Amino acid sequence: MQTITHFINGRQDKGTADRSQPVFNPATGKAEKEVILATTQDVDSAVAAAKAAFPEWSKTPPLRRARILDRFKMMIWDRMDEIAAAVTAEHGKTFDDAKGEVTRALEVVEFATAAPTFLKSEFSENVGTGVDSFNVRQALGVVAGITPFNFPAMVPMWMFPVALACGNTFVLKPSERDPSASLLIAEWLKEAGLPDGVFNVVQGDKVAVDALLEHPDVKAISFVGSTPIAKYIYTTGTANGKRVQALGGAKNHMVIMPDADMDMAASALMGAAYGSAGERCMAISVAVPVGEKTADALVSKLKPMVEKLKVGPGMDSDSEMGPLVTRAHLDKVRSYVDAGVEAGADLVVDGRGYKVDKQGYEDGFFLGASLFDNVTPDMSIYRDEIFGPVLSVVRRDSYQDAVDLIHGHEYANGTAIFTRDGDTARAFQQDIEVGMVGVNVPIPVPMAFHSFGGWKASLFGDHAMHGMEGVRFFTRIKTTTQRWPTGQRTDPEFKMPTLG
Numbered sequence: 076m077q078t079i080t081h082f083i084n085g086r087q088d089k090g091t092a093d094r095s096q097p098v099f100n101p102a103t104g105k106a107e108k109e110v111i112l113a114t115t116q117d118v119d120s121a122v123a124a125a126k127a128a129f130p131e132w133s134k135t136p137p138l139r140r141a142r143i144l145d146r147f148k149m150m151i152w153d154r155m156d157e158i159a160a161a162v163t164a165e166h167g168k169t170f171d172d173a174k175g176e177v178t179r180a181l182e183v184v185e186f187a188t189a190a191p192t193f194l195k196s197e198f199s200e201n202v203g204t205g206v207d208s209f210n211v212r213q214a215l216g217v218v219a220g221i222t223p224f225n226f227p228a229m230v231p232m233w234m235f236p237v238a239l240a241c242g243n244t245f246v247l248k249p250s251e252r253d254p255s256a257s258l259l260i261a262e263w264l265k266e267a268g269l270p271d272g273v274f275n276v277v278q279g280d281k282v283a284v285d286a287l288l289e290h291p292d293v294k295a296i297s298f299v300g301s302t303p304i305a306k307y308i309y310t311t312g313t314a315n316g317k318r319v320q321a322l323g324g325a326k327n328h329m330v331i332m333p334d335a336d337m338d339m340a341a342s343a344l345m346g347a348a349y350g351s352a353g354e355r356c357m358a359i360s361v362a363v364p365v366g367e368k369t370a371d372a373l374v375s376k377l378k379p380m381v382e383k384l385k386v387g388p389g390m391d392s393d394s395e396m397g398p399l400v401t402r403a404h405l406d407k408v409r410s411y412v413d414a415g416v417e418a419g420a421d422l423v424v425d426g427r428g429y430k431v432d433k434q435g436y437e438d439g440f441f442l443g444a445s446l447f448d449n450v451t452p453d454m455s456i457y458r459d460e461i462f463g464p465v466l467s468v469v470r471r472d473s474y475q476d477a478v479d480l481i482h483g484h485e486y487a488n489g490t491a492i493f494t495r496d497g498d499t500a501r502a503f504q505q506d507i508e509v510g511m512v513g514v515n516v517p518i519p520v521p522m523a524f525h526s527f528g529g530w531k532a533s534l535f536g537d538h539a540m541h542g543m544e545g546v547r548f549f550t551r552i553k554t555t556t557q558r559w560p561t562g563q564r565t566d567p568e569f570k571m572p573t574l575g
């Protein structure tokens with residue numbers, strides 16, 4: 076069985092751990108690899124390597140740093156299938172979806188190659204007589220990224236390309252459920268010319284996370300995961316004097332107005348609710364049709380589409396949705412469907428009995444897609460982030476009721492409105508208290524040169540990910556005010572200048 080190791084100071088490293096855990100292929104339900112779980116000592120080694128690499132890396136010209144990232148980007152383009160297959164094998168999502176993830180990740184690397192431009196500073200001439208002032212953005216030092224299972228390639232790449240481009244050195248603690256992508260990334264960065272120690276990976280769980288949170292040489296923590304852990308990371312990290320951005324969970328609503336293109340809205344909902352088995356922080360898990368007629372039309376369009384959804388192994392090209400990530404998660408999502416039925420919601424499509432009858436996949440963590448109608452805000456299927464293929468329809472009488480519903484939820488990551496009316500769309504965009512908004516776009520994930528981040532319980536900290544927000548998070552400003560005494564100036568010379 077393959078053992079997935081750390082990557083410290085330019086090489087794979089087994090560290091000192093005597094603990095490991097199995098890594099499952101969710102399609103077969105079998106443990107096919109194991110990942111070692113770091114000790115505090117292993118984290119110390121990774122941070123020490125990153126600290127030793129910092130002085131030289133932070134002084135390397137941004138253009139040279141960018142060129143290494145550019146080579147890395149081209150390698151990923153060429154090896155897209157290899158990393159996407161690793162994601163599918165451990166996460167379960169379809170191969171096409173995994174390639175989509177890697178492509179979105181690459182866009183952040185592309186953004187980071189603009190470091191010489193985005194690190195340009197401001198200069199004010201003559202802030203006083205003969206006095207100039209300028210500021211520079213300098214790297215923080217060793218920074219760490221702690222990432223979730225649902226985007227094992229993309230979420231690390233929301234963080235480290237910008238951090239490295241700005242001159243920091245990095246320690247990544249990926250999800251222990253799908254850790255292989257992190258090692259491919261580390262190997263390829265090295266091959267692209269990244270000096271040893273600049274990018275390190277420690278595999279592990281809470282032990283590794285706590286060691287990073289407490290380490291005096293870690294200057295900043297970038298975290299993405301569930302809200303309870305995000306809160307813990309934010310409070311502990313900041314209490315230890317670190318800069319922290321901690322992105323948490325979500326419950327994203329899509330409002331469907333009576334004038335919406337109903338075919339477009341239903342088709343958008345299918346991808347947004349059930350793509351990646353609903354294991355996306357930008358998945359739409361609540362559809363909010365405005366008016367009974369809109370709701371009836373929407374549910375009758377959705378029902379046959381949900382029933383027909385093809386669930387199967389991620390590597391099968393005809394699968395539209397893969398398995399859930401683990402058996403425990405499968406059980407949890409299924410129990411939410413039970414809870415919805417018990418609470419009195421109408422289960423229009425029941426995914427609980429779904430079986431994949433292909434040989435070799437009988438034990439996979441598959442669940443069919445479920446659709447609930449007449450869900451109310453007091454039900455746990457509405458309140459909690461299920462993170463599975465379960466879509467709830469919450470009917471509302473007016474636009475304002477729909478907005479009030481969204482404002483009443485603790486999460487505020489993403490939202491969308493489907494309408495043909497520009498005035499309603501504009502009002503929604505301006506007034507809604509959610510970090511990322513789509514207008515006739517169901518999953519409004521910002522491009523790499525914009526920034527990604529929710530509001531309320533979906534983000535703790537002051538900066539979103541990547542784009543200029545990422546640059547601000549991974550740098551600190553130094554402002555210099557300077558005056559020079561009048562120097563000796565020589566008389567003009569009229570002969571040809573020579574060095575001798």
Ligand code: NAD
Pocket residue numbers: 221222223224225226230248249250251279280281284285299300301302304305322323324325355356460462488529533
């Ligand atoms: P998770 O919170 O369980 O784990 C995230 C990371 O925290 C992992 O690296 C894990 O090892 C570590 N961790 C877990 N428990 C810990 C503990 N008790 N102490 C310290 N560290 C701990 O999240 P997950 O299940 O891997 O990912 C799914 C969650 O991530 C969902 O809630 C989803 O909404 C969220 N997510 C949010 C965004 C966003 O941008 N807001 C993006 C992707 C995923």
